[in-house]
Amino acid sequence: MAHTVDFKDVSTSGLESSPVADALAGLRANEARYFKNKYDHAFTVESAAQATEIVEWVxxxxxxxxxxxxxxxxxxxxxxxxxxxxxxxxxxxxxxxVNVLYTLAEGGKRAVGFKLSEGMDAPEELAAFKWARQKSKLAGTIRGTYFVIKGDHWP
Incomplete structure (x- = not known):
């Protein structure tokens, strides 16, 4: 079942098995705050087991x-x-x-972004990327990188 992420009262619910659960919860809350402030949109998540289509698309x-x-x-x-x-x-x-920004209009922006929770090392599969740092009150120091999507990946 989907639930709205609260960025004022950060919770590790759903993320407890992560060795950096507190930092990952802060990163998730940081995303929720971004969507609320930029788009006035409530950021909701569901377990990966329930969201297989999203996970498979990414x-x-x-x-x-x-x-x-x-x-x-x-x-x-x-x-x-x-x-x-x-x-x-x-x-x-x-x-x-991992986030995918996929503009629906032809020729629009399409990219994949990666963000590392504070306290985690870059995974081996992403070792070739250069990482920028960003400070967040909710997530501490976030390291991020991205690449532009070149193909058409409409599900």
């Missing part, structure tokens, strides 16, 4: 675009459509968060 994009396979199990996922942009998020047990 997995397919990673594999087809860059031959990336995330080794950590997915814990939660989210899918939202705001301002004609499809946003998918997958939160992994390792503390990794």
């Amino acid at each position: 997995t397919r994009i990673l594999r087809e675009e860059r031959d990336i396979v995330i080794s950590s199990p997915a814990l939660e996922a989210s899918l939202a459509e705001v301002d004609r942009i499809r946003w998918a998020h997958v939160f992994y047990e390792s503390g990794l968060a």
Whole structure:
């Protein structure tokens, strides 16, 4: 069952098996605050077991675009459509968060973003990327990177 992420009262619910559960919960709350402030959209997530289509779509994009396979199990996922942009998020047990920005208009922006929770190392499958740092009151220091999607990956 989907639940709305509260960015004022951060909870590790659904993320307890992560070794960096508190930091991952902060990262998830940071995403929720972004969507509320930018789009006035409530950020909801559901367990990866219930959101298999979202997880499979993100997995397919990673594999087809860059031959990336995330080794950590997915814990939660989210899918939202705001301002004609499809946003998918997958939160992994390792503390990794992957988001896909997929503009519905032809020729629009399409990219995959990776964010590492504070306290986690970059996974081996993402070692080739350069990481930027960002401070967050909710998530501490977030390291992030991205790549532009070149192909058509409409589900």
